[in-house]
Amino acid sequence: MDTVVLPGRDALTEAAIDPGLDLMAEITRLRRDRKAVILAHYYQDGEIQDLADFVGDSLDLSRKAAATDAEVIVFCGVRFMGEVAKIVSPQKTVLIPDAEAGCSLEESCRPDAFRRFREQHPDHLAVSYINCSAEVKALSDVIVTSSNAEAILAQLPADRPVLFAPDRHLGGYLARKTGRNLTLWPGSCIIHEQFSERELVRLKARHPDALVAAHPECPEGILRHADQVGSTRAILDFVLSSPARSFIIATEPHIIHQMEKAAPEKTFIPAVGMDGSCDCARCPFMAKNTLEKIYLCLANDAPRIELPEDLRVAALKPLQRMLDMSVAVNAPSGALSETPADRTVHAL
Ligand code: 13P
Numbered sequence: 482m483d484t485v486v487l488p489g490r491d492a493l494t495e496a497a498i499d500p501g502l503d504l505m506a507e508i509t510r511l512r513r514d515r516k517a518v519i520l521a522h523y524y525q526d527g528e529i530q531d532l533a534d535f536v537g538d539s540l541d542l543s544r545k546a547a548a549t550d551a552e553v554i555v556f557c558g559v560r561f562m563g564e565v566a567k568i569v570s571p572q573k574t575v576l577i578p579d580a581e582a583g584c585s586l587e588e589s590c591r592p593d594a595f596r597r598f599r600e601q602h603p604d605h606l607a608v609s610y611i612n613c614s615a616e617v618k619a620l621s622d623v624i625v626t627s628s629n630a631e632a633i634l635a636q637l638p639a640d641r642p643v644l645f646a647p648d649r650h651l652g653g654y655l656a657r658k659t660g661r662n663l664t665l666w667p668g669s670c671i672i673h674e675q676f677s678e679r680e681l682v683r684l685k686a687r688h689p690d691a692l693v694a695a696h697p698e699c700p701e702g703i704l705r706h707a708d709q710v711g712s713t714r715a716i717l718d719f720v721l722s723s724p725a726r727s728f729i730i731a732t733e734p735h736i737i738h739q740m741e742k743a744a745p746e747k748t749f750i751p752a753v754g755m756d757g758s759c760d761c762a763r764c765p766f767m768a769k770n771t772l773e774k775i776y777l778c779l780a781n782d783a784p785r786i787e788l789p790e791d792l793r794v795a796a797l798k799p800l801q802r803m804l805d806m807s808v809a810v811n812a813p814s815g816a817l818s819e820t821p822a823d824r825t826v827h828a829l
Pocket residue numbers: 522537538539540612626627628698711712713714
């Protein structure tokens with residue numbers, strides 16, 4: 482389903498931007514005039530992270546989107562993140578810089594196929610990773626992110642079998658970690674999937690003092706070498722609090738921007754793919770967002786996320802459950818994570 486309203490015919494285009502324009506100043510002006518907040522994921526380019534009002538992982542960004550009092554949310558991430566912002570904050574305008582910023586995990590799990598998967602397992606609860614479409618969310622019982630999945634699984638009735646979609650690597654990691662038998666959807670993230678275990682072993686041999694921090698979207702062969710497995714924020718917290726001086730980072734390498742800013746005395750080595758370079762670890766979807774497109778979306782009021790209300794309400798239910806079930810999962814200082822009083826906790 483198309484959830485993005487594109488710019489109209491008379492909209493300003495990238496080619497028409499005056500090359501002499503001070504983009505930062507214009508974004509600052511538009512952000513103020515439109516009472517907009519700019520949210521960015523750690524996988525965004527460093528200049529976008531620096532421009533954002535808040536940088537975070539998927540859970541913290543969802544919490545921020547639900548709690549902000551801004552009138553407009555500019556979501557610098559991928560499309561499903563903008564959808565989440567609209568689902569939890571329907572009264573706000575949600576803009577995304579590029580409507581084509583998709584996600585391989587979302588692509589791997591089409592709503593019709595997921596509906597059949599559920600029908601084939603009528604006794605199972607469906608736990609879906611937030612990297613999925615609004616339609617798949619609406620067909621799920623509860624949504625999780627990489628930072629709250631374990632805590633949420635622990636709260637599900639022990640006697641209910643569970644489907645986990647769409648990331649088989651995160652699902653496999655959770656099954657090993659919790660001992661719970663999960664029936665997995667066979668999706669994966671193109672970025673995390675390409676890290677090479679052989680190259681990781683070589684990197685470790687070259688940097689014997691380095692600790693390995695990995696995102697749970699990585700395959701088991703990578704995770705078995707990790708000293709720390711966690712969400713992007715958990716990885717960031719780990720490298721900043723650890724007394725170690727060097728780290729191999731097995732996730733999208735733009736997060737290293739925050740690490741280098743906060744701990745310039747430490748060394749951060751990106752994990753690599755089969756070709757020995759970290760280039761293929763750069764998410765091509767996240768990379769679609771640019772300063773020019775941030776300026777344009779604010780100027781054009783598009784691309785804008787709009788969801789049919791019945792779909793939004795259906796997708797809110799498992800998302801709200803996620804927010805309610807993860808209040809104990811720590812929020813960064815200043816994060817707005819309280820559950821609004823007028824929302825009910827939906828029992829499973
Ligand atoms: P987290 O934001 O939970 O670390 O997950 C990363 C990711 O998958 C972004 O798409």
